[in-house]
Amino acid sequence: MLTEKYMDFSKLVIYQIYPRSFMDSNHDGIGDLKGIEQKLDYLQELGINAIWLCPCYKSPNVDNGYDIADYRDIMDEFGTLQDMKDLIKAAHEHGIKVIMDLVPNHTSTEHKWFKESKKGKDNEYSDFYYWRDEPLSDWTACFGGSAWEYCPERGQYYLHSYAIEQADLNWDNPRVRDEMCAVVDFWVDLGVDGFRIDVIDQISKEFPTRNCFGPHLHEYINQMFGREKTAHLFTVGECWASDMEEVRRHCAAERNELTTLFQFEHSDLGRDTKYERRPQSLTAARDILIKWQNIADDNDLLYSLFTDNHDSSPFLSRMGNDQELRYESATCIAAMFYTLRGIPFIYQGQEIGTALPNYNSIEDFDDIEGINQYHADLPVFGEKKAMERINFGSRDGFRRPMCWSGEAYGGFSTVKPWLTTNSRYQEVNLEADRASEKSVFRFFKALLKLRLNTPAILYGSLNVISRPEDPFFVFEREYEGEKYTVICNFEEESTISVPENTEVVLQNYLDRAETFRPYEILVVKHN
Ligand code: GLC
Numbered sequence: 001m002l003t004e005k006y007m008d009f010s011k012l013v014i015y016q017i018y019p020r021s022f023m024d025s026n027h028d029g030i031g032d033l034k035g036i037e038q039k040l041d042y043l044q045e046l047g048i049n050a051i052w053l054c055p056c057y058k059s060p061n062v063d064n065g066y067d068i069a070d071y072r073d074i075m076d077e078f079g080t081l082q083d084m085k086d087l088i089k090a091a092h093e094h095g096i097k098v099i100m101d102l103v104p105n106h107t108s109t110e111h112k113w114f115k116e117s118k119k120g121k122d123n124e125y126s127d128f129y130y131w132r133d134e135p136l137s138d139w140t141a142c143f144g145g146s147a148w149e150y151c152p153e154r155g156q157y158y159l160h161s162y163a164i165e166q167a168d169l170n171w172d173n174p175r176v177r178d179e180m181c182a183v184v185d186f187w188v189d190l191g192v193d194g195f196r197i198d199v200i201d202q203i204s205k206e207f208p209t210r211n212c213f214g215p216h217l218h219e220y221i222n223q224m225f226g227r228e229k230t231a232h233l234f235t236v237g238e239c240w241a242s243d244m245e246e247v248r249r250h251c252a253a254e255r256n257e258l259t260t261l262f263q264f265e266h267s268d269l270g271r272d273t274k275y276e277r278r279p280q281s282l283t284a285a286r287d288i289l290i291k292w293q294n295i296a297d298d299n300d301l302l303y304s305l306f307t308d309n310h311d312s313s314p315f316l317s318r319m320g321n322d323q324e325l326r327y328e329s330a331t332c333i334a335a336m337f338y339t340l341r342g343i344p345f346i347y348q349g350q351e352i353g354t355a356l357p358n359y360n361s362i363e364d365f366d367d368i369e370g371i372n373q374y375h376a377d378l379p380v381f382g383e384k385k386a387m388e389r390i391n392f393g394s395r396d397g398f399r400r401p402m403c404w405s406g407e408a409y410g411g412f413s414t415v416k417p418w419l420t421t422n423s424r425y426q427e428v429n430l431e432a433d434r435a436s437e438k439s440v441f442r443f444f445k446a447l448l449k450l451r452l453n454t455p456a457i458l459y460g461s462l463n464v465i466s467r468p469e470d471p472f473f474v475f476e477r478e479y480e481g482e483k484y485t486v487i488c489n490f491e492e493e494s495t496i497s498v499p500e501n502t503e504v505v506l507q508n509y510l511d512r513a514e515t516f517r518p519y520e521i522l523v524v525k526h527n
């Protein structure tokens with residue numbers, strides 16, 4: 001049985017906003033907080049009840065805001081702290097909770113702590129970062145190159161797990177922990193309802209081996225979120241390497257660490273390494289979902305239900321047919337994830353079936369990771385293939401401005417946006433979608449409404465009916481005598497029997513046929 005607190009969290013539907021690309025209110029080509037505020041009616045109509053904002057803090061933007069220079073202030077392009085207060089207030093008035101992105105593992109090298117720390121060993125911030133006389137040679141940074149950078153001013157090397165401009169904080173220093181708790185409290189006082197915590201599994205480190213889950217990880221998370229002031233918050237951790245035991249340790253209700261975490265086993269589907277396509281059936285996603293649903297059920301945990309985020313190209317384009325069956329695939333994928341137990345996350349644009357764009361020039365890219373990869377690829381693969389790889393794999397794939405209409409720049413801005421508009425914007429945009437008989441947006445609305453009004457979908461047990469060898473996914477959800485069957489057919493046409501004595505409560509094809517057509521889904525309620 002889920003605890004009462006977790007049953008309450010189960011009613012969340014979280015919409016992830018990439019602020020830079022959501023809506024530009026003041027025509028400078030960059031999305032901003034006022035732009036988000038303008039779209040709250042839209043989000044309310046969609047039926048979500050929480051937004052997670054990717055980092056909005058003061059930042060030199062080497063890694064799009066994940067390099068924070070001041071945790072208590074807003075990035076100039078996004079607006080002011082007052083705008084944030086207004087947004088929180090307006091969101092709450094719309095019945096929408098606000099979840100901030102917290103980046104505790106590293107700061108920008110422009111952060112005051114780092115600027116002080118690099119001055120020398122007797123500075124009061126000296127131990128806020130990891131300084132070494134020699135680099136630990138086998139440590140590489142996630143964005144390429146060594147993870148140790150020499151700082152001439154201090155005459156030592158500092159650790160950066162990501163970009164050179166993102167220095168890792170030394171969490172073994174109690175002052176760092178106190179500072180980060182104060183940052184959390186600052187935002188709680190401003191009214192935020194929860195946090196998504198960036199690479200949380202890396203904050204406790206072990207030297208010289210390089211491990212996630214350092215020896216003090218759980219203690220540190222508990223210190224942040226297990227306090228009286230924070231224990232009520234919704235928290236979701238980004239954990240790249242969690243196995244079952246770790247998930248249990250992080251998310252069991254009584255531990256007061258995280259409400260849930262992102263578990264990424266399914267995110268590499270449809271690709272071999274990040275940059276190469278690998279054709280794969282949705283049955284692979286089904287099997288991973290079943291595995292983690294069962295773990296969550298057995299342990300009374302909440303699983304996070306997501307396909308997309310700002311770090312990877314659209315799942316739809318990797319695992320579905322984003323051409324003539326774009327609507328069918330987008331809705332099928334949504335139905336199979338969001339009728340399960342856990343916390344649904346919708347990434348901006350997913351609700352209109354945003355698909356992977358294509359460009360011919362490196363000028364159309366911004367993602368530091370993708371661009372570094374492109375330059376590494378050039379000598380190995382040549383220009384054409386390197387472009388193909390960055391188009392497929394770069395994080396820009398789903399970071400491009402939201403397409404609200406078929407107007408110039410997709411109606412996101414009246415001027416050229418910071419990042420080239422999705423090349424398919426005339427075909428894939430909200431206005432066109434709404435006008436279409438096959439509207440992904442309308443399907444999402446119906447799906448979320450069904451979810452939030454159906455205890456069996458929110459809390460029910462899962463009973464998988466389809467067999468592993470079936471090219472589809474059929475399961476039942478049952479709670480307090482109410483039962484639903486969800487049928488998700490995948491790529492091929494299939495014969496699937498619909499249980500008798502049921503009524504249809506959701507479908508993505510406009511009519512019914514003898515067989516189930518590609519990506520057809522059906523949810524029925526048992527009478
Ligand atoms: C996470 C973020 C990603 C960022 C990285 C470093 O993986 O999702 O966008 O680049 O952490 O902060």
Ligand code: CA
Binds near residue numbers: 030
């Ligand atoms: Ca703007």
